[in-house]
Each structure stands twice: as structure tokens, then as C-alpha cells.
Amino acid sequence: MPTATADPKRRALGKGLESLLPSRPAVVPHIAATAVEPNGKPLEIPLDEIERNPFQTRTRFDDSKLAELAASIAATGVVQPILVRPISNPTGQPHYQLIAGERRWLASRRVGKSTIPAIVRQVSDEQTLEITIVENLQRADLNPMEQARAYQRLSQQFQLTQEQMATRTGKERASVANFLRLLRLPESVQLKVESGDLSFGHARALLGLDTAEAMASAAQKVVALSLSVRQTETYVQGLINPEVKSKKEEKNKQEMDPNVREAADLLRRTLGLKVQIEDKKGKGRVIIEYSGLEDFDAILTALGGDAGK
Structure with a gap:
């Protein structure tokens, strides 16, 4: 009877987080006795025994989407367990720290839930940081600057190459490179991207300018005039090649x-x-x-x- 072989495409699904979770307990400092389900089944853990993730790279949570999630949890409960790790507590009582699932944790608190389903894993600070970054990057709702800073942390703190980061997060290497380039923008422009005044496409177009001053000045005009990405690209090209722009304007004027x-x-x-x-x-x-x-x-x-x- 032939043995079944695993589908390589199926093996690749969700490899980001699973590749970071240890198959055996990591070496961590001594922690007071804590319930850790060995087979990975979720436990119902009191929300008050869970603290926020200090390694969280996400800086903004959409309040309207959080409210929608809270309404869903109030009606049907938490469908997907959060991921936590046990941490030391001076009182000796069980205590946990979030690794993944902060929106579910916040929404559950908002609707007055007392417990939340959670999978407990023994992981180190370094593993927690990496899992948090990868989990966030695999989501679609991070703003461009949050993604750029997350890739930067993976590069600086784990010495990962762009190719390795792409593999861990399931992204294209070119996409990783483009996000990292956003960090060249001056802080004033990064804030506009982070707030949503400028899109990823606008930011990429502005990166064609040579200096931070030119980028900041152009960004102000783009926002003030509500230019589209295509219009921004044309505007930036005009700044880079003013002679070409002048000739085109003169031709249009004559016609x-x-x-x-x-x-x-x-x-x-x-x-x-x-x-x-x-x-x-x-x-x-x-x-x-x-x-x-x-x-x-x-x-x-x-x-x-x-x-x-």
C-alpha cells in the first residue's frame, strides 16, 4: 500500500508562526507552577491574569473595527484562541503575557468577558518578539510604517536578510525591500503615512526625491491638493526633471x-x-x-x- 505524501503547498500554509513555536519547551527562567496544556488545547484563562505584550509592534488599533469585533465576541464568543506565555509573578499566582491576539483580548475586556480561550506556550523573550512581529506582518491591517518598522526590527535584532524575512512572513522579497525603503522618509512624512493621509503608493513616489526637505515639501503639497498616486508620480517627475515639465507645459499651452x-x-x-x-x-x-x-x-x-x- 503506497504511503501518502504531504502536499508541499499545504506544508507551506501558515509556516510563519508554526516555524517559530518550539517543538519542546524553551529554556526560560523559573516560573511558578502554571497550567500549560501539553497537547496545545486552549485553556480558559481569566483576562485579569493576562498582561499586554511589551514587544507589540502595532501602534494603532481601529476603534470601529475593535467595536465590531467586540460585538461579535459578545454574540458568539472568541472563535480563535489567543497565544500567551507564563511569566513570573511575585504573588506566586498564575500570570501570563500576550504573544498574539491583542485585539481579541481588548475586545473581550470591552464587553466584560471574565475569561478568554488561550494556548499557553513556554517561549523566551526573543521568541516572543519574533513571533509577535511575524504574526503582525501576516495580517493585512498594519499601516505601511508599522510594517516597515517591524521588518526593521527583524533585520536589526535577528540579523535576518530580506530573503529570510520574506520566507518567514510569506511575502515577496521585493515587497520587504519596498517597505524598508519607507524608513528613508523624513519623520513628518512618515507620520502622514501612518495616519493615512498618504498611502504606500504616495510614499513610494516621494522616495524618488533626493533630500528629506524635498520629500517633506512635496508631501505637504500632495496632501493639500489631495493628489492621487498617479498625479503624485507626475508631480515628483516634474520636480526631478523640471526642463521636461516646462517643455511639456509649453507644448500643451501652444496646442x-x-x-x-x-x-x-x-x-x-x-x-x-x-x-x-x-x-x-x-x-x-x-x-x-x-x-x-x-x-x-x-x-x-x-x-x-x-x-x-
């Missing part, structure tokens, strides 16, 4: 219908702002650039709006 050009000049004189009209056979759009609230108020006033509202 522009005289009546459209006159209308654009009139708007520029009236508003005192840069105005561009893109016209194709009577259809197009008017682009007005402003650099502050005063300019924006002037636009509203010129259009008949009440800027004081």
Missing part, C-alpha cells in the same frame, strides 16, 4: 484652444492662484492649486460660496 487659454488666464488673474484647464473637444476639468486656507477661502468666495460657514 490649447485660444478661448480656453484666455479663460485660464482670467481665472489666474481673478484668483491669484495657479489654474490649469484640461480641455478635449469641449470636455475636461479645471484644476485650481491652493497652498493654504486663505487661498481656499478665496476660491469659495469667487465661486459664490460663503467661506465663513
